[in-house]
Amino acid sequence: MSETDKKWMALAKRWGVLFGIPLLMLAIGVWQWSRADTPVSDVGAQIAEYQQVVRQLEAIEAEKPGRRATVRDSEGKEHPVWKVKNDYLMAIKDLQNQGLNVTTRNLQPVLAGCTIAFSVLALLWSALGMVYQRGMGAKAMQSREQLLATFQKGRKLLPTYMVVMVLLLFGAAIPLLVYEMMPILRHRNYSKGDMKLMFILGGLALFLLYSGCKVLVDVWKASRKPLENEPIDVMGQTVSRQQAPELWAFVDSVAAKTGAGLPDTLVVGLNEGFFVTEHPVQLASGALLPQGRVLYLPLPYLAFLNAGEVAAVIGHELGHFIGEDTLYSQRFSPIYSATIHHLVAISGGERYEESWMDILRRPATLFGEMFLDSFHEAVRYWSRKRELAADAVGAQVVSPQAVASSLLRISALAPLVEEALQANWDRGETVEGGVLGHVRQLVATKGMTDPSEHLDQRQAHPTDTHPELAERLAALGVPVSPELLARAMDAQGSPLLQEFGLEQGAPAAGSRTLAGAVAPAAVVDMNAALQNELSSAAAANRSAKLVELREIAALATPETVIHERSVFMMGLFCFLALACFGGAVALFIAGLHAAIGAGVLAGGVVCLWVARLFWRDGQSPAMVLQPAGVRLFNAQQLLPWSAIDDFQFNQANHMLTVIMALEPGVQPPAMGVGKRRAQFQKKKQRVVVMLKGVKKMKNQAFAELLVNQWRAYYARQELARMGERV
Incomplete structure (x- = not known):
């Protein structure tokens, strides 16, 4: 299926929810209207009609005294005349007293009409929302100012829209349920089944009423939450001008060439890419940086980029200050956060649990998701333009070739940096040489990865969306030449860390970079300090992770044979x-x-x-659970746990259905039973097993056992990957 087909399929599903659910409610309302009894408008005429029937029944009863007389109804069933006569007499009395008989008859068309009216309003509300959303999406593509204005307006209108949608559908469902109580209320002799149905219908209607009120309260609470920018958590340390004067001089020179303002704070670290932000930033140490412009510089990349490439990257990042991109990002974040809060409130709150009412809430929450998606496209569009504009600023500082070289070299180095960081994180202690030393070792032994294989990738960034690498190179007008690739894959390191005073081994005299010569400063081994910080966090993470993994691995059993409870x-x-x-x-x-x-x-x-x-x-095993996998029925081989992506369990009428979603391309072994008991659904890539319960075990306990065996396998694999004995 092509991307266009997938897009249209997703759109069709969304329209099916937005309009299908109100249409279903409307259809039920129309059906109830057709079933509604005629309202009792002329009570006197109705009483006279019933009295005439009573006289006819008395005449029949007089012919066969002793309660032996019977009459047939429209379906041919016989009923004692005395019982039918008593029912009519009670109905006459009820009409004379304007009781339940009259009330229920008069209410039925009203209730059906309410369901129809609310359903039609929900349909119109869905259509209005779709038209308005498309209009706002089109405006958002005109300019960033329009994007921000329309998104801000949409954020204010969205809670009201979603609340009205939920209340309209709840308003259609409540009379729909109450309608079905009316025929029961007209009966004088309620059976146990009638009473149960009354309690169920009434309880559901009351619960819907309560839920509607709760939605109003939850959305009101969400709207009162202040719009705040949550701090970005960054592992790194600030560098002052006194600590690294050469680095600051270098940044000053780049800023002067761009015309952008200087960053207020420089942060260096090991585990991020280059970025700038004006969001609040909290360091791993707990320190909250002063509000202002922050430039983050990663040591592993600085160790392999030359001065021109670093200047191009910093020029690109400072270019975001020129276009006020960081300020726009800062203004968008709280709007996104507020929208998410309202979606959570509509969905049922933070302690949400799945229920049948999700069907009635789904059109509202889906509209909220579509609202976010439409503006995400606009944000992505303008973000892409601003990234390309920032690349142009970097090209002005040095050259387009320097920007292209930096992009390709960072892409070539990124997989090795990730590998070194992962190894350090898994070990929970400083690996030999630390992250920086490990990266250098990987480059020396493996060489740089070929960046031409990653032209469709985007560079990671905490707050903004980057275009694909190929698009950025094309905008710079720099083709991917053999010389450019050779530079990107050059294993030779850079002396910049020493020249900037960020690593021991700095020259004794002032160095010369693009900033020129400055007075030397006492070297602070920033790399060692950052490595200690990262290793400390990794050790704490590893310790907690090992405890969790061992607990999960301990859930496994050597072998468990499962028989059906037939x-x-x-x-x-x-x-x-x-x-x-x-x-x-x-x-x-x-x-x-x-x-x-x-x-x-x-x-x-x-x-x-x-x-x-x-x-x-029940005589042969349905499943045999083993540490490596599960044997299904008469299969000759195990289905490995690694082949199973997820489980789903359904229980109905003493039957337990186990659905195993398989990884793509996995073909399960033949199970040797018919489709009555198990089958592999190739199109859906899943195995469906139908069990008649589990012998000597409750279904819930069996489901937990099966999932625990599966989780234990992955826990053992992760422990082995982390170098722990299993």
Whole structure:
């Protein structure tokens, strides 16, 4: 399926939800309207009609005294005349007192009309929302100012829109439920089934009413939350002018060439890419940086970029200050956050649990998601333009070739930096040489990765969206030449860390970079300080992770054999077989309907055969759970746990259905049973197993056992990857 087809399919599903659910409610409302009894407008005429029926019943009763008289209804069923007469007398009394009979009859069309009216309003509300959203999306593509203005306006209108949508659907559902109570209320003699149905319908209606009020309260609370920018968590340390004068001089020279203002704070670290921000920033140490412009510089990349490439990258980042990109990002974040808060409130709050009411909430939450998606496209569009403009600023500082070289070299180095960071994080202690030393070792042994394989990738950034690498190079007008690739994959390091005074081994005298010569400063081994900080965090993370993984791995059992609990189904069909045999014998003895007796006898034989089938199902294992995987029925091989992506369990009518979603391309071993018990659905890439319960185990306990075995396998794999003995 092409991307265009997928897009249209997703759009069709969304329209199906937005308009399908109100249409379904409308159809039910119309059906109820057609079933509604005629309202009692002329009570006197109705009483006279009922009295006429009573006189007719009395005449029939007089012909057959002693309560032996009967009458047939429209379906041909016989009823005692005295009972029918009493029902009519009670109805006459009810009409004379304007009681339940009249009230329920008059309410039915009103309730059905309410369902229809609210459903139609919900349909119109959905259509209005779609038209308005498309209009706002088009405006957002005109300029960033329009984007911000329309998004801000949409954020204010969205909660009201979603609340109205939910209340309209709840307003359609409540009379729909109450309508079905009306015929029951007209009966004088309620059965237990009638009472249960009344409690269910009434309870659901009251719960919907409560939920509607709760939605109003939750959205009101969400709207009162202040729009705040949450701090960005960054692992790194600030560098002052006194600590690294050469670095600051270098940044000053680049800023002068761009015409952008200087950053207020320089932060260096090991585990991020280059970025600038005006968001609040909180360091891993807990320190909150002063509000202002922050420029983050990663040591692993500085160790392999030359001065021109670093100047191009910093020029690009400072270019975001020229276009006020960081300020726009800072203004968008709280709007996104507020929209998410309202979506959570509509969905049922932070302690949300899935329920049948999700069907009624879904059109509102889906509209909220579509609202975010439409503006995400606009944000992405303008972000892409601003990134290309920032690249142009970097090109002005040095050259387009320097920007292109820096982009390709960072892409070539990124996988090795990630590998070194992951190794340090897994070990929970400083690896030999630290992250920086490990990167240098990987470059020396493996060499740089080919950046031409990553032209469709985007560079990571905490707040903004970057275009693809190929698009950025094309905008710079720099082709991917062999010389450019050779530079990108050059394993030679850079002396900039020493020249900037960020790593031990700095020259004793002032160095010369693009900034020129400055007075030397006492070297602060910033790399060592950053490594200690990262290793400390990694050790704490590793310790907590190992405890969790060992707890999960301990849930595994050596081998567990699972048999189906077929006793109930076997007993049921044995009982049916005996009933059929008994009925057939009775028919034969009475000499009545020999053909029917033969048919009943044949039915008994079939029931007996089915009972034997269920008995055989319970004799052989349905599953064998082992540490490496699960053996299904008569399969000759295990289905590895690694082949299973997820589980789903459904229980109904003493049957337990286990759905195993498989990884793409996985073909499960043949199970040796028919589709009645298990099947592989190739199109959906899943195995469906139908069990008649589990012997000596509750279904919930079995589901937990199966999932725990699966989780334990992955826990053991992760422990092994982290170098721990399993």
